[in-house]
Amino acid sequence: MTPAPSRAPPVPKFVITRASNCVNCGKCEKACIFGVHERSKKDPREMADPLSHLCKNCFRCIADCPQRALTMSVGQEFRTLGRGLWTSQRIATVWGEAETGKIPVLGAGYRGPFAGPNFDGMWTDMSEIVRPTRDGIHGRESISTSVDVGGKPLSLEFDSDGGLVTRAPDIIELPIPAVLDISRMRTTTDNTVTGFALAAKALGTLMFIPYGIISFTILEAARGHIVPVYPDTVRPEGIKLPEGTRMAEIHMGPGWKETANEFVSNHKDVILSVRVRAGRGIEKKVVELAREGIAVIHVDYDRQGMEEGPEARHVMNSLRSVHKALVAEGIRDRVTLISGGGIAAAEHIPKTIICGADVVAVERALVIALECRNCITCSRGSCPVNLQAAESEWVRTRVCNLLGAWRDQMLEMMGAMGIREVRRLRGEVGRAIFHDDLERDMLAALKEGEKHG
Secondary structure: OOOOOOOOOOOOOEEEEEOOOOOOOOHHHHHOOOOOOOEOOOOOOOEOOOOHHHOOOOOHHHHHOOOOOEEEEEOHHHHOOOEOOEOHHHHHHHHHHHHHOOOOOOOOOOOOOOOOOHHHHEEEOOHHHHOOOOOHHHHHHHOEOOEEEOOOOOOOOEOOOOOEOOOOOOOEEEOOOEEEEOOOOOOOOHHHHHHHHHHHHHHOOOEEEEHHHOOHHHHHHOOOOEEEEEOOOOOHHHOOOOOOOOEEEEEOOOOHHHHHHHHHHHOOOOEEEEEEEOOOOHHHHHHHHHHOOOOEEEEEOOOOOEOOOOOOOEHHHHHHHHHHHHHHOOOHHHOEEEEEOOOOOOOHHHHHHHOOOOEEEEOHHHHHOOOOOOOOOOOHHHOOOOHHHOOHHHHHHHHHHHHHHHHHHHHHHHHHHOOOEHHHHOOOHHHEEEHHHHHHHHHHHHHHHHHOO
16 A cells, blocks of 8 residues: 555644753654654754644553653544544544555554444454454455456256357456445545545446536546436436446436336447435335336435435344345345445445445545545535545545555454455454344343243
8 A cells, every 4th residue: 555644733642741941852753553653853952843633542641751741632623523423533543544455553442332323233253353263364365355346146047959049247346345325425626536436447447427427538438337327307318328337227216117128228238237315115126127127226314324214224224135135035145235324434445345235325424534524514615634635646646545454454354253255254244243132132021031930
């Protein structure tokens, strides 16, 4: 991975303050392996101000300071950084991953609760990590993260001479089970979109983008990796595919069936994906799409990973239900299921796949990787990091670093689970524990005991 230094002033999680009783002995510099403390370049006899943004909260410098001249506190700007799913810790973690391409290091370890809402209440099986005779994470070269996108026949038919009659489906193989989706971004520029396209090409994956903003520059940057997305109002005659398109997507609207049939007739070598908004009855909609022969179904959740409407479920529960519905119909292996929305950390990709997805769409994390502060009032005129001025090559590097770090963490997780292929991870809910299910079962047993005295 190529480091992509920050364009904006860093927002340190921990602020190290040096008091006036410091005697400049330099023991803090020797104690810190992260480079927080160093001698002043102007006067080597004095210590420079601490580089707080490099601090990993290990407390080594504070413990070794003979004068007790160092104090640590959580930065005020960091406290106000996050909201909703995107907590300040998650934003800072994505920034670090996008800058270095490495798995984040937290010196003090994790000191929070071991259960929380949604994905934080889902625990994966890590039994293989305690077996020293197994490869674990050191056999990562033998773990496959590639997935296929496209329809798959449930059976093969041969003629009397042994020739294959069944038409081989169009398949796109991706080296990682993730695609880039910028179709729901509120603010984009030619440079940022071009950078995303370059990242998709470098990663060997796909980028979903509204057809109306595809420019010649974007197309040239990643021809063959662009998936044009058309609105639910599009008519068959209104679908014009950019050169080199291997896959296109339409929204599930009132006339989706006619549009889909016309598309398949006119573009036999292009995979069609249909996007559907998750909400009440999503299982029936997905099954209907699969029965109609749709090869790729893209299920959209909101930015928090929730369905729309009353009694909305999180993607963790909704997707499991969708996966079960397809399995019950005997058509699960016929389609590729893409899930988008609510992806804010490396662990969310394998967890989404465990819940039933084949591929995960990364959306908001792409902008966060560019040092976005996740402001409530997001507009081009008030961006605190001047995101519009970011160069496309810098954008490409940051996104590649992020997805590279996420893939490394997925490899570690799969190695700890003893799973050598990400395709096998799909729907493996038996390899996970869900806090809500566990709590419900335990409370049910207690209530049953109370009932019988």
